[in-house]
Amino acid sequence: MTDDKQKAKEQILYLLKMQGATNATDLAEQLEVSPMAIRQHLQALRGEGLVDYSEQRRPIGRPVKLWQLTDRTLNLFPNTHADLMVEFLNSFEAVLGEAELEKVLAERSRRQIQGYRVQFATLEGENCANLRQSRLDRQVKRLAEIRTKEGYMAEAIAQTDGSWLFIENHCPINEAARTCRLLCRSELEVFKTLFGPTVTIERVEHIMEGDRRCAYQITPHIKSGGST
Template identity: 30%
Template sequence: MNKEQDVSTRKVILNMLKTRGALSVNDMSKQLGITEMAVRRHLNTLERDSLIDSKLVRQAMGRPTHMYFLTVAADELFPKKYHHLTLDLLEELQAVAGDEKVELLFERRKDKLISRYEERMAGKSLDERVQELADIQNANGYMVELEKTEAGNYVLNEYNCPIAQVANQYNQACSCELSMFQSLLGTEVERTECLAKGDGKCTYKIQKQ
């Protein structure tokens, strides 16, 4: 079996576990039409990648058997359309309560994020705060690249925006992110490129103190 077939088989296993719930090696072997040894080889790879886990389940007859199921990480592989719900709710709020309430909502989100992360910045130098911010944004899926210029300033590039669909329609998301950066870093931050405006990335220039 070549590499492409291996990947395809693992995708089928993930889809089976998503649609049918926890399955045993024997269940998967029958469904896939391959040996249990081959199934275990794929399961080992999926376990290594933290996409599946297993639990020992007692049977009415015979020995307990391992049942395999998807992890939270694997669930993220399947399509999500959260942005549609978010946009619908924002549009309803705008229609019912006006633009000011939408602004307030984004401001409250910004304040909540600042409160969540400001403790991680406490007592740290600017260099450490900038790196901490990059780590925070990376953990949130922004695909950050951080550079330090010869002058001692920083350039923080974000190559992905997890809330791009919202930011494309509501620029408040972008302005609140910039404000959050300035608050957490305690220095001047300028955005020079923006994904929501059609640029290839979001770029922030961070001034040394």
């Protein structure tokens, strides 16, 4: 029973991480358990300081409790050796200066782009139903898979206008990025270089600016008389 309760708590934390503020009824439906059981788990998690709620008023009826994660959950998700990276960045800049640090980050970006392109290249040889999708569609989905493996809990959501919303629900280099804002800037530049001049990429949500996640709008340039 203890293992079942722990598993349920972990599932709740995962859903709140991926979805943001959610009510108990929606969580219950997704986990296929009773709302009462979910509320008991949420109260237990609240007692541990891992979740809290805010009340959202409705036109009719009682306010609805929207549950969300607290800052104490940050260490529950991958952080890619945060302390070591922060110490390295501080030491590197102190010894060699900001200009040299920028060179190192530029090399990191180059290697990222190279690695992603290699994995994109495998899409060209896939003989499956995915080939009905556009090249951009397949690339965005593949990038979400890659970034999820890297700890970003990424997802790609197709928009009705043909664009994509690329979401990273977690930042495994969060502490390092707060120390060195160049890391965030380089992440955006990596995406822009990776997809090239045929798309526009804009960061529309940013953890560093107080949002719960980072999100990027990826919009293909529409060519007259044909598709991208």
